[in-house]
Amino acid sequence: MKMLAAALSLAAGLGAARADEGMWTFNNFPSQKVEQQYGFRPTPAWLDQVRLASARLAQGCSASFVSSQGLVLTNHHCAHVCIEQLSTGQRDYVKSGFYARTQAEEPKCPALEVNQLVEITDVTARLNAATAGKEGAAYGEAQRAEMARVEKECQTSDRLRCEVVTLYQGGVYDLYKYKRYQDVRLAFAPEFAIAFFGGDPDNFMFPRYDLDVAFLRVYEDGQPARMEHFFRWSERGAKEGDLTFVSGNPGGTSRQLTVAQLEYARDVGLPDALLRLAELRGRLAEYRHRGAEQARHSNADLFYVENSYKALRGRLEALQDKTFFASKVAAEGKLRADLAKDPARAQRYLPAFDAIARAQADLKQLRRPLNQLERGLAFSGDLFRLARQLVRGAEERPKPNGQRLREFRDSALPAVTQALFSPAPIYPEFEKFQLAFSLEKLREALGADDPAVKKVLGQASPEELAERLVNGTKLADVGYRRKLWEGGQAAVAKAAEDDAMIALALRVDPDARAVRKRYEDGVEAVTKRNAELIAKARFETEGTNTYPDATFTPRLSYGTVKGYQENGREVRPLTTLGGAFERATGREPYALPQSWLDARARLDLATPFDMATTNDIIGGNSGSPVVDRDARVVGLVFDGNIQSLGGDYGFDPAQNRAVAVHGAAILEALAKVYRADRLVQELRSSAAR
Template sequence: MDRRLLALGLLLSLPASADEGMWTYDAFPSEAVKKAYGFAPTQQWLDKVRLGSVRLAGGCSASFVSPDGLVMTNHHCVRECVEDLSSPKEDLLAKGFLAKTPAEERRCPKIEANQLVKMTDVTERMNTATKGLTGAAFNTALKKEMSAAESECATSADVRCDVVTLFNGGKYQLYQYRRFQDVRLVFAPEFSMAAFGGDPDNFNFPRFGFDAAFLRVWQGDAPAKSPDYLPWAKEGAKEGDLVFVSGHPGGTERKATVAELEFQRDVNLPYTLLQLAELRGMLREFASTSAERYRTTRSKLRAVENGLKALRGRHQALADPALLARKRQEEAELRKRVDANAQVKAATAGAWEETAQALDTYRRMLPEYKMKEGGDAYPSELFTMARHLVRAAEEQPKPNAERLREYTEAQLPSLRQQLLRAAPIPLELEEATLGFGLNRVRETLGADDSFVQLVLGREAPADLARALVRGTKLGDVKVRQALLEGGKAAVDASKDPMILLARKVDADARAVRKRYEDTVEAVLKRNGERIAKAHLAVYGTSGYPDATFTLRLNYGQVKGWDENGRAVAPLTTFGGAYARNTGKDPFKLPDSWMKAQAKVPASTPLDMATTNDIIGGNSGSPVVNRDGRVVGLIFDGNLHSLGGRYAYVPETNRAVAVHGDGILTALEHVYGATRVVKELRAASEDSASPAR
């Protein structure tokens, strides 16, 4: 890894690659694409691809791929749904799922799909609301205006509206989404095939995973119409082809100050890595004790392992002295240009210093904030529901602008769906994770801490967790519904032990949240906005904003790279997957694939690497060609892409996707998913490509 980090540092000094950028749809650099690849997407092309893109609640991307609401995404994006639909007698995560008729499509309790239909600039409105304000007053006014704009926009439960912060506050936009709350599972492969190679292959390439799944959005008793969809390509992608990725990158910090990057390196990432490492150990031990515990734990364990590996990669990138040296150079150049402009200098005075001071405040507060408000003390689905019920009861009687952001009118439909979903909750796993959290809070804050005493009293963490989980009735949807609809009177009267815990800790949690928002968040937001505006003033608006889990489009090509003198080819094949099969996890091909080996030419593409600039959140993003047709499905990046949180390195940063030909081939010849294949092919034949 050291060589790769050295390469990262050396390459950061090179000019930005043409393929770099997570572009908003209203500022996509079509002319730059034309200059690099001889093709400029038209507005019609951009609108079609935007409307064909989907965001899934929970942090993934997806796309419409037929006019009848068929949605393509990753298996790991629907893994929780498959688990929710499983039981000890029917382990769908292990054997996979295929709905052979519309009636067999099963509703996913926790998935919501959003389609971005409108973007409106509200920068002036937000700036007017916060003009002349600093500190807590700035933060309060900004959140109040955001809530007002969102509530005005969200005119029904089928509409979701979010004020989106771009360029760290340099711009604000109001995004309006069409909401689909009835989302049903159509197809999912076996867990072992979706995650073929397991943790050893994760963030590596060559890859041979089939991390694909299909959903369908419904309205009423019928599939929803989706006229703006992305048809399948007539020909698959080849090495060197121009490709686009439309999705929702979760977050980058390429415009962060040096102080913010140092805080991540020295404080936040070490804290989180320790938390995840200990949680992984606990989950591994828990899962090893019985087949049923393994069944209910493997999805969470996979997610924890993925997060641990990803964050370790980020930390190693920040630990490379060359990266921080480059960032210091860039910051010094920006400040030099700011100082040369008297007006910009006056507007930015003290911004970097105040940012550093706020982070120093957060450094001392972080463990307390993470434990009390961040939820690290009580990592339990049942507790999370209890907290939402307690806080919703407190917040809803308040004027909308004065509520916590999660409980404004614009957010309530999503909250209601989250609380009233009918999904199984594995109680033994709940006991284990809650016990882990209660033990961690005692270790972190100390046995004599007043909050620890409040939570634990004289109880041992494991004993208290067991009593809470076994005593609560919140696993029953009807109980949650009665508390939600009964409001404060019902919550105050409840004797449910999980509700009582949520009420008991809420004052401390709210207090540390307010202290964080007033002394840290408010300062970072205001000064981030000031620095962003200074950057825009001296460099212009030709760049792209940091990722914020909002819809972005990027471009690149199918391309391998050089790994320490070894050429890595951009395409893998079905034959390669069979050659990699050892018959033992995590390199064991499922029976469905072994039986189909003679049906599929070994040269059929399975996975591919591209130069597209992606990050976590892009999982499930469609890869489309210059005709706006699907040629692949993003599901990962290589190890070099982990440093993409902070910088894009064109020589080695690669996105990893399931190849479009591989998806169709596996659906037809491995899984016999003829209904899905026919729908995809019919949609491809019926659709005209968007104008270029």
């Protein structure tokens, strides 16, 4: 991966952002800068329309509303879990695709939730007052309690989702109020072969020829939701040089982290994650060869593992670039030198850098038990996840809201129960495979003599224990789970007498909670408190003239449809449908579906297929609409190029590119490949308004 360090922006957190850089919050969007650069000024009304027409899939992607009837546009890979869960051995919608010819044929996704951001409120003063004068564990406890109070006051209905969002590393706290849609149904998805055409070899590459698109629909009270705000569709899409906006939910960036935090990621966090993903990828590939059903059950997991491995490898390569890392060191050094010029500021702010460095050293020692026992690496699969939710839910819900674990606060319970009572299928053989692998890694990470390992494995091998646990639980039964949830601690304790998975979750919970508390008090609280101080130091000179790191909350970026230079050659920003047929070999991952081969004569092969833009994006932006200055959909983000993988730490406008399906290709395919007349008419009807 080529990182042009001199071109990478140091502005994120250290000065004003440069051309096309930034994942901006809707209440601090640089409209004047856009006008100066592109001659178009987004007004408050325009920004409100874009925000309200945009959506978030709570499970980790972006989306948008594209009709008044609740139609939702997102990526195939964002809806993949739903598509797979609705599939069976007899009808594999991942392989064959899906189209509901009537609304009555739209099946409900077992576990998807769609969020619409309806209000932003600044609660910084309230959070700062709650934590004033506190350090360490006291700071963390006070902050969590106040966040829980703020969210509970906001969430007056289960149809709302309220979250306190930390911005600028604690410089700003905003309350985000979302409208929550939990009745989400599948309307359309193409075959996996065209949604991920080119497979892993083409992932994070350009040119691309993917129709990575899916249409969902949100319902209220059994009927399609009536949407006041939605995006109209542009029939022609975008052309080279057009101004584009991407509205989405970037998952997280690290552009404002200290050098100590970046060193931890480079030397410890990323290598650990990559080593595990590499081995898991090999194991999954072996599992898929056991048979067609095994391949179907594990398809989504392999896709996400391969995608994560490539993304994290790109991040590591960015941090290993000596020139780039030196620029980060220099930028922090300049900030510290500026602070040192004022004794009062130096005394107040400079110790924060050292405190964060000490917290990272503590994290290095704590990470293995934390990742294994609390973050779930030791217990892969759905069954243990359900067992832990039941065990912890039973213990946490009787507590005052502010004293609970964050994931069980009142504002989070609707999401917990949706996942807990999901009717999604659970496959015992795949559960055993996942659990055996993760138990093996537990023993490897902590050592066979570790008390927690002995408590989990006893005399059993990982394979033996996985077999016993999966065979010895009834958690695949939704009714059983509901009974335990409603029965609370007494019901869970009784179930542990003959349910092996519940018994395991109870047995390991004290150790997991203990390591979590050590992390929250000794690492997280220290890091948050001192990052907040550094943010305040920056605010004294910069204010909010730059954008905060991404937090999987709605953001807006701007850019243009534009190519780039790679290895001395020009990469054009648009591909065509005809290019897909030229690239096809008839063999995976370059085998076009039969539906496309049959439709070739009907297609306008000059239609733009995929496009590259200079919009600043990161993981979580998948499913984001690309819109023009008239707030019309011209594309759908599904990836970035290989150069963009360093975007977690900086932005290079010369080479970083967002990759999107062109809006014209979506309409062309719907109309001529899939004969999805109902959807085409709905989109065109919306566009005409």
